[in-house]
Amino acid sequence: MTASPLAEQIAQKLRRDILRGKLAPGDPIKERDNAVDLGVSRTPLREAVRILAKEGLVQLRPARSPIVADPSLKEVRDSVMVLKALEILSGELACREASDAEIAEIRDLSERHLALSETAEGDALIELFEIDMAFHTAIARASHNPALAETHAAYLARMWRQRYLSAVQRRARERVRTQHENIVRGLETRDPARVGAEIDAHLSALIVNLTRLFELRESGRDLTTNEKDIE
Amino acid sequence: MTASPLAEQIAQKLRRDILRGKLAPGDPIKERDNAVDLGVSRTPLREAVRILAKEGLVQLRPARSPIVADPSLKEVRDSVMVLKALEILSGELACREASDAEIAEIRDLSERHLALSETAEGDALIELFEIDMAFHTAIARASHNPALAETHAAYLARMWRQRYLSAVQRRARERVRTQHENIVRGLETRDPARVGAEIDAHLSALIVNLTRLFELRESGRDLTTNEKDIE
DNA sequence: CGTTTGAATCTGGTATACCAAAAAATTCTT
DNA sequence: AAGAATTTTTTGGTATACCAGATTCAAACG
Known part of the structure; x- marks a missing residue:
């Protein structure tokens, strides 16, 4: 079997x-x-x-x-809002619950992401992105709340494509680097308020960026290769 | 089909x-x-x-x-924590997004719950409980965030049994009534901070109550094996 | 020529039969 | 009698066949 x-x-x-x-x-x-x-x-x-x-x-x-699924802008924003709530909770819990080793692992992911972020191109972008996802996943797991980690993972998966399109942008990569660093600092100092605020800022910026991407798609060409149904 | x-x-x-x-x-x-x-x-x-x-x-x-499933106390508490985050977000969003009709519906559920709560016994307890669940579900829907509502519903379902055991208690019923009323008031005044705080209190109390129930079960005999109805 | 209606077809839903792996029980060996 | 090996049983996984609703396309009628 x-x-x-x-x-x-x-x-x-x-x-x-x-x-x-x-x-x-x-x-x-x-x-x-x-x-x-x-x-x-x-x-x-x-x-x-x-x-x-x-x-x-x-x-x-x-x-x-x-x-x-072809989520509308609203649907994506709705999802990111939930994701934000989940991730803020994760971060706050992680400040209390995470082991030093877990936080070190998160820092490691952040640094690997940083190293790749400056040079990555082409297929390496997928790797870069996977590290990005792993970073967020690691925080969720560090909450030591399996249910939370699982739901968080589900939301991450749901928005893979959208986040990928966003994360690949050069402009976004710069921002992501410093925000990840800030989150790690907050975890290392075990400061739930700071971690929460940094994650909030991070995902709020994601919403802005995704909104911009959608508007780009509306006006210019269709990135998704299938037109057939865009209004 | x-x-x-x-x-x-x-x-x-x-x-x-x-x-x-x-x-x-x-x-x-x-x-x-x-x-x-x-x-x-x-x-x-x-x-x-x-x-x-x-x-x-x-x-x-x-x-x-x-x-x-036979969730441990930790698992239940973990789930309630996530539920709390989801529901607070729901309540806050509902203050901005819900129509007056939706809030009226929530009030209606609260009042039906109140009416039944004092007298219900036996099989009517299930109905009482279903109204309780409907109340919380309605708030989640009133956020006008379908993803949030769906995830919230999933968590509610996951803890059906635990919440049922808790909600059925006479002592808890009293508390639930006033807390529901407070939440409704907050929604009617469109006061996100208040709604958030009330929901927080409501679900924090639930955690306390569930913890007590678990301890009872640990010590005394085992409630879970087949006596098909609780008092 | 447009509208309507009906049949062919495409969809997913359901039932059933068969298969492989893992527990459980039995028996054979020591 | 105890342990190990084998057989039996029970489990879920998979394939396949059949069914009913929905869509659609075409032909017939107005």
Whole structure:
């Protein structure tokens, strides 16, 4: 018995396809076609789709093919607001609960991010981004509140694509570096108020940046490669 | 096509069974047995179990029957902490975003809860409790942040049983009534700080109460095994 | 030529049968 | 009698077949 890795495996594959843009927002995910494509039956694929739906990456529609989610600006902002609340709580708890080793690990991630941030280009951007995500994930875990860490991870996953588009920008990278550093300092001094404030600033800036990105997309060309449904 | 009500329906039934204690924490949920019991096939039952697993009501174990979750005190407290953060954010946003009609609906729920709270006994307790849950859910929805409302609902569901055991107590019912009233007042005056503080107090009290319940259970006999109804 | 209606087709939902892995029980060995 | 190995049973995972609702496209009618 395999504890159903297949469904999780398929979900992982679809996830990556979505995040890297191979599956564009709005694209349908027909469980029949995809099933034969991947050489598996509908049953596990079906489960995979449900998993992604729970994560918010695909939308289930009654009596229609599920489609890759194409969140509106409002939806993204809504999500970031929740993420902000979760992450502030994480940071505050981490000040109390985290071990020195955990904080050191967070600092390490921050420094690796810093080192890569200045030079990264092309495929290395994905690595840069993954370190960024790992940084935030590490803080959530340092809260020693598994439920919180899990929910936080779910929100992070949900916004992978949007955050990726944002994080890749040169201009944003500069800001992110100093803000991460500030957060780490707050953790090292075990100052919940400061950590909370820094995280607040960090994610508020993210909202601003994402808003700008959306406006860019509206006006100029479509970054997502599929036009077919933008109003 | 029915948009898969069956799985949701089964999930709902199992949820209620768990809440009422008919299915005790630690009980296995064998997909074969339950399927024939309910007269449905394993497929939708399987989906139902996954739904409950996502909600945290049952635990999936590789190569073993899923079992009804039996969260430790720490896990419950962790969850309530997250719930508190989510609900405070909901309340604050609701002050800005909610329509007067929505706030009126929340008041209505509060008053129905109040009316039932004094007399309810036996099966009516479940109704009382459902109104309680509806009250909190309505606040989350009034934030006009669907992602927030959804995550909030998930956490509420996850702690159904614990909250039920707490809410049913006579002593707690008194406190809940006045705290709900305070929250409603804060919403009606559109005072985010007050709403946040009241919700904070409300859920902090819940933590205290749940802690007490756990200690009771530890010392005395075990409430969880199958006496299907509490006083 | 436009509208309407009905049938073909595509969708996901459900039931069932089969398979592999892991526990549990039994038996064989020492 | 105790332990180990094997067989039996129980579990969930997967594939497949069938069903019902929804969409859509085309033909027939106005």
